[in-house]
Amino acid sequence: MKWQQIPLGPLQTNCYIVENPDKTCLIIDPGEEGKKLIHLLSQRKLKPIAILLTHAHFDHIGAIDVVRETYKIPVYIHKQEEKWLEDPRLNGSQLFMQIEPIMVNPADHIIHNEGNMKIGEFSFHVFHTPGHSPGSVSYYFEENDVVISGDALFQGGIGRTDLPGGNSGQLLKSIHDKLLSLPEETYVLSGHGPVTTIGEEMDSNPFLNGF
Template identity: 60%
Template sequence: MKWNQIPLGPLQTNCYILSDDQTCIIFDPGEEPQKLIQYIQTKKLQPLAVLLTHAHFDHIGALDAIREHYQIPAYIHQREAKWLSDPALNGSQRWFPDSPMRLKPAEHVLTSEQELTIGSFHFQLFETPGHSPGSISYYLKEKGMLFSGDVLFLNSIGRTDLPGGNHDELLQSIENKLLPLPDDTIVCPGHGPVTTIGDERVSNPFL
């Protein structure tokens, strides 16, 4: 199993392509759909689904284009299911008033922490609110990888000054759901370089 980090759009939001020999999962296609399509075609992969860590505009900008091109479903937490079609909630109305984002509903709405299997990919889902109400972290135990969205970063944590953000809730999410993972767990954040749970436990000044 392989993975690739592809920063997209003006905020350089990390999209991740997690792949086996033939298929792949797409995390947070924030912008530049043609860049993603070109990469997937070059690797001769067949996407199976899009997994969203949350529904802020910089993580969903290419979602509809990717879904339509590959005819694949998207997964999102129920607390942000309505955000895809609401520019005020996903933030695009504030930052891009001339081109607000109104996307199609997600095909799969996640209602709780659970095991999720798509093709050969098996994830454990953690509800990690704080940065946003419906933030999800996806844990791939067999590879020791965590796709944390904007919850946990290298030496930082997610901002909580956006609608639905809560600083105390974010710290609780990190402490109760993420820090108990093994030290060598690779953290794949929504922005910036990857890190590990062990490194953040020791050196993150916010924790």
């Protein structure tokens, strides 16, 4: 399995492409610039089979519909945010006057529980990691030492908690219980910024000193 980080949109939100040797791939958080993303996928002759969302904030969902329609693939989201895609107030786009309200068609599949998930030949584990938002999830590809954490954990930082449904105590508990328990060599692919590792954040992240 290989992965690629693609920053998209004005907030440079990281979209991730996770691919297998047969060129099938998962698209995680297609936040903006759908045509650019489709062009990159076409250049690499990749065959998307699903869109996975770490959460439904506006900067992670803007290109969903154009990508979904192009490839005729399903969208997965956690049950606590299944209504957010259609609601600019909940997904946060209504809160920023410089951003057009974002409304996306409903997801095709709802993630109800943590645990193992299999899509095509991709097998991974879903962690519910709320705090940045109530339905935030992280996708852990154990065999490849990779966790895609959305906006829960960043290099040297953690997600903001001042948007609808945010809770700082809950976020720190999610990070401690679900992410810091992973092997230290695990790569953390965050929603913004560079790639880091669990070990690096345990050692140097100032927000996690209490742990």
